[in-house]
Amino acid sequence: MAEETLKVPTMAELTAAGESPEILFWVGCAGSFDDRAKKITRAFVSILNKLDVKFAVLGTEESCTGDPAKRAGNEFLFQVQAMTNIQVLNGYNIKKIVTTCPHCFNTLKNEYPELGGNYDVIHHTQFLQELINQGKLKFKGGAFKGKKITFHDPCYLGRGNNEYEAPRELLEKLDADLAEMKHCRAKGLCCGAGGAQMFKEAEKGNKEVNIERTEEALEVNPDIIATGCPFCNTMMTDGVKNFNKEGSVKVFDLAELVMEAQDV
Amino acid sequence: MGISNILFIVLLAGAAFLFYRNFGKIVRNIKLGKDLDRSDQSDVRWKTMARVALGQSKMVTRPIAGILHILVYIGFVIINIEILEIVLDGVLGTHRVFAGFLGDFYVTFINLFEILALLVLLACAVFLIRRNIVKIERFWKPEMKGWPASDANYILFIEILLMSAFLIMNAADTVLMNIPYEDISATSLAHYGETGLVNPSFVVSDFLIGWLPNDPNTLAFIERACWWFHIVGIFAFLNYLVISKHLHILLAFPNTYFSNLYPKGRFDNLASVKKEVEMMFDPSIDPYATPPADENPAPVTFGAKDVSDLTWKQLMDAYTCTECGRCTSVCPANLTGKLLSPRKIMMDTRDRITEVGNNLDKNGPDFKDEKLLVHDYISAEELWACTTCNACTDACPVNIDPLSIIVDLRRYLVMEQSAAPAELNGMFTNIENNGAPWQFSMADRLNWKDEN
Structure with missing residues (x-):
């Protein structure tokens, strides 16, 4: 992927210039710090830049939504994080938030309102879908022609918030063969990272969850495993490596695939 | 006759x-369970009952x-x-x-x-x-x-x-x-x-x-x-x-x-915690002030240690469970050999509430046995294996929610017993200190902008 300079305005900069963005891009901790997830962040911003979407990030004013603390049972830490973030977001009068992380998406959308944070929150796959519907986002024909792609449903996008279509509609635009796994959509199997499992060793068992899920993905012989969550991405990438398939099977976020296929 | x-x-x-x-x-x-308001949206609730219970819509999967x-x-x-x-x-x-x-x-x-x-x-x-x-x-x-x-x-x-x-x-x-x-x-x-x-x-x-x-x-x-x-x-x-x-x-x-009508990804915000956190954020509140006399002085437990800390709906869930095991058969933790079984969470909850009820009948309302739902029935190892993926709640043909019980028991382990696994304590500390679950400085949050 070509090196490019990204335009990433912060809310502080826009506010100083007396402007306000259409959307706030909530990057999330993985998207900010994880080397693999940063590529997803950059891909998404690259799409936004090419389409001249007026967005901003919080930059150093962004802090963890509190999702992993909440799922792990530390409600206190979660609510402190939430209240802190809500003060910042309300201070900037944020109305619409898009995020590349289903965990941030779920927390901001469902758990912040009761604490005083009311925003229109969407996942980046939904936002990209909106851009297609508005006729802004267009695709070069056949970018992924002949490639077999399987989609791994992130739990907090799918079962958690009933969004199964947006990612699949995006994949259809790529001209790829969409192959569904044995367990998909509402029956999709977790990658193993949720509920704060990402940050700890698994309990004693006979297998890792990501290996089980990767097996299901490899059963359909995909060229690409697509997902819409930085944590799923890590788990599936590790799973593919475990089967020594990293040469033939790639794990990509939908933002990365869309960036590749985008017609500019 | x-x-x-x-x-x-x-x-x-x-x-x-x-x-x-x-x-x-x-x-x-x-x-005996705690209050929970599920009296809203009666039209949606009747329809859910008609579809799921009367119409058996989740059985035919x-x-x-x-x-x-x-x-x-x-x-x-x-x-x-x-x-x-x-x-x-x-x-x-x-x-x-x-x-x-x-x-x-x-x-x-x-x-x-x-x-x-x-x-x-x-x-x-x-x-x-x-x-x-x-x-x-x-x-x-x-x-x-x-x-x-x-x-x-x-x-x-x-x-x-x-x-x-x-x-x-x-x-x-x-x-x-x-x-x-x-x-x-x-x-x-x-x-x-x-x-x-x-x-x-x-x-x-x-x-x-x-x-x-x-x-x-x-x-x-x-x-x-x-x-x-x-x-x-x-x-x-x-x-x-x-x-x-x-x-x-x-x-x-x-x-x-009485199903949960919110998106499954939403977990409730603990009201008891909210009060404390609001106090932290409101400079006008004097934390040392004597609470008004009419306030209930009973100490609150953060999270659940026993069945009486659960809501009536969670207890109704336990009595409704028919042990079909569809939840357990789709649980990623159980599928990979971990101890956690969402069905066992429900069976343990029912066994414990039955025991508490029997004690009440036999020994009167002041009797306390030395047992708790957490540890005595459900072990920490089971609780920590959950990925909160909601496969169990999706699979249940009668809309039982084992996940909410798991999370309430985790809350007790973390907030009352400080008994989270060490790695999770590290994650909490990172969020507290630098606003991310990993040890990165908040000042570096935007570094990705210039990295290729």
Whole structure:
């Protein structure tokens, strides 16, 4: 992927210039710090830049939504994080938030309102879908022609918030063969990272969850495993490596695939 | 009124009273849970109940078990109409009281009941085979040893026996009802000829007639024996419900009505914590001020350590669980050999609330045993294996939510016992200190902008 300079305005900069963005891009901790997830962040911003979407990030004013603390049972830490973030977001009068992380998406959308944070929150796959519907986002024909792609449903996008279509509609635009796994959509199997499992060793068992899920993905012989969550991405990438398939099977976020296929 | 009518009325009243009393205890136990408002959106709630409980919409995701279950369910609901007639006959001392009103339709109805009875019987036989011969994995998990396995088999056996009694009763009765009336009009069998049915025959039980003896008095004995066995069996079964997983036939309805209507990804924000955090964020509040006198001084537990810290809905979930194990069979932790089984979470919760209720009855309201739901029933190892993926709540045919109990128990471990796994404590510290679950500086949050 070509090196490019990204335009990433912060809310502080826009506010100083007396402007306000259409959307706030909530990057999330993985998207900010994880080397693999940063590529997803950059891909998404690259799409936004090419389409001249007026967005901003919080930059150093962004802090963890509190999702992993909440799922792990530390409600206190979660609510402190939430209240802190809500003060910042309300201070900037944020109305619409898009995020590349289903965990941030779920927390901001469902758990912040009761604490005083009311925003229109969407996942980046939904936002990209909106851009297609508005006729802004267009695709070069056949970018992924002949490639077999399987989609791994992130739990907090799918079962958690009933969004199964947006990612699949995006994949259809790529001209790829969409192959569904044995367990998909509402029956999709977790990658193993949720509920704060990402940050700890698994309990004693006979297998890792990501290996089980990767097996299901490899059963359909995909060229690409697509997902819409930085944590799923890590788990599936590790799973593919475990089967020594990293040469033939790639794990990509939908933002990365869309960036590749985008017609500019 | 004969002696048999009196006996019947006594049995009916006794069964009804016993059920009322024991079911009342379950309702009382459920009310030991904490308040939760699920009184909103009644239109959506009725629709959810109609779709999920009445319409069995989540059962058919597994077609074989789903369709067989629907047969048993329809059979159960419709055959209850016949039970109404049996109860009326028992009380009034009549024989087939509806026959006189319904005429030819009566035979059609009984034919329908017989077909359903046969289907129920066959479905129960297949269920027994699936459990005990095919040994479907979800019925053989560790939590299914002992009583839960016997309970399931007892239910299926009882249903087979009840349906058989109904069919044999009809077969014997058919022969008796077809004896020319003048042959029995002067005997104790006269009422068999007084139903108003002309040469009745029924579609399933006719095939059983060949196995029955010919002597009218023996046939009458078989008919009465089956009649009593069937109805007393139903009285007994009603009272078996309250100690059995089979209670789901009643609680599935309120339990789906009171379903969680929020997106599954949303976890509740603990109100007790919210108060504390709001105080932290509000500079005008004096944290050292004496609380107003009317405030409830009872100490709050953050999260749940025992069943009384759970909500009434979580306790209703526990009593509604019929241990089908669909949750456990889709749980990523269980699939990969971890100790966690969402079904066991529900069974433990029910066992514990039953124990707490029994203590209450035996030892009064002030009695406390030394046990807790967490640790004594559900181990920390089980709780920490959950990925909060919601596969269990999606799979449950009656909208039970094991995940909310897991999270409430985790909250207790973390906030009251500081007993999170060490790595998670590290993650908490990172979020506290630098706003991310990893050890990166907040100042570096935007570095990705210039990295390729």
